[in-house]
Structure formats: C-alpha cells, structure tokens
Amino acid sequence: MTISVTVADVHQMTPDVKQFRLVADDHEFRYEPGQHTEIHFELDGEDETRPYTAANLPGTNQIVLAIKRYDDGNGSVYMHERTPGDEIEIEPVDGNLAVRNLDRDAVFVATGTGITPLYPMLKQYARVGVGAAQLVFGERDQEHLIFRESLDQLHAEHEDLSVDYVLSDADGAWAGRTGHVQDHLPDALDGGLDGADFYLCGVPEMVVETQDLLESEGVDEERIVTEGWEADETEE
Known part of the structure; x- marks a missing residue:
C-alpha cells in the first residue's frame, strides 16, 4: 500500500x-x-x-x-x-536505523547526507534522552553543511548536546576541525568512548573505518548501529 x-x-x-x-x-x-x-x-x-x-x-x-x-x-x-x-x-516509513536506548549516552557520526537520518534521531534524543549526546558531522565545506542552523540551535538549547563539524576541503576562514571525521575520533568525543551507543551514517568508507576504529578501541559491536549494507559497498 x-x-x-x-x-x-x-x-x-x-x-x-x-x-x-x-x-x-x-x-x-x-x-x-x-x-x-x-x-x-x-x-x-x-x-x-x-x-x-x-x-x-x-x-x-x-x-x-x-x-x-x-x-x-x-x-x-x-x-x-x-x-x-x-x-x-x-511507501510507509520503515527501516532499521533508530535510537536503541534513550537512557544511554549517544554519539552520532555522519558525513554528507548521512546526516538526514541522524538529525531527527538527535532531535528525539535532545527531547527525551536522559544522558549526553554528541554529533560529529563531516562535509566538504561550510556551504554544503545541511541542517547547520538547526543543529547549532539544537546545541544552544541543550547543554548536554554537542555538535562538532569536520571539513575535508575547508578554506582559510575555517577555524574548526579538518580532514575526515574518523581521524578525529576519539579526540572529538569529550566524554570518551565508554558507556555510549554509536550511530554511524554516511559514505561507506567512513562508516566501515569508524566501525573498525571503535571496535579497536574496545567498543562492543552491539553498541555500534549502522544501516548494515556499507561493508558490501566497500568490498565491490
């Protein structure tokens, strides 16, 4: 239907x-x-x-x-x-990606339009989550950062929510992080890696590399949530 x-x-x-x-x-x-x-x-x-x-x-x-x-x-x-x-x-809205536990700290890692599912998840967590949430969002440059104003406002309204941007092609006016998001983990995470759930969405290479990095840092794979198809994409 x-x-x-x-x-x-x-x-x-x-x-x-x-x-x-x-x-x-x-x-x-x-x-x-x-x-x-x-x-x-x-x-x-x-x-x-x-x-x-x-x-x-x-x-x-x-x-x-x-x-x-x-x-x-x-x-x-x-x-x-x-x-x-x-x-x-x-079609009716469905799928596997959703916040698993609103009682745990949450870390959201996105690149490009991978922010589109994580953005409403972050809004949901800001409303009813009981811990701290962090977003690390990678894009090419400032011009292509979607939802930026809304994300900055969300950050300003919720003291337990942080937003960190990483640009891979930043100009000289950018004073923030540069390169790729996975290069800044776990440095970008003020609260460290313990006790949080991780939600990853974006280009397959980022998702797979970030998942490998988190697991190498001791994060249980059950606490890493992705769409689930990215590994196949990187192997093609």
Missing part, C-alpha cells in the same frame, strides 16, 4: 540539496526517527523506487525529505524536478 502525498513546498538547502515538505490527506505518519520511506517514480515505463529518510519527527500528516541531486541518480533527478502541487506516491 502506498501513500499519496502532495509537494507543499521546496527549499534549496545547499547548492545540491533540496528539502521537500510532503503532505498527506487523512494520514498521520508514525515511525521511529531515523527510518525511511521510498518514493515511486516511472523510468522507461517501469515503476522504480528509491529510499529517502524522513528528516522530521513523526506524529503529523507531513514528511520532510532532504535529497541531494546526483546527475546519474534517477530518483534524485526526479525529485529535484518536483514543484509545489505535484503529487507523489510513497
């Missing part, structure tokens, strides 16, 4: 990422922050689907998707051509 949604508005977040607010009539989206939907579109006469994470919290008739355009990505090209008023068929 698919859900019919209407594009309510489109917002250009960065040079290559657009945010789409999709509204459904007579439907309330219920899901765990971090889970994803799949959009349906037609390609060469065939029905295709692509997964995209809900960037907003559940409980309304709206779902927000932040989608990066890839010229060779049929789903992202299709979505970037949508305008307000367009109707789309999507």
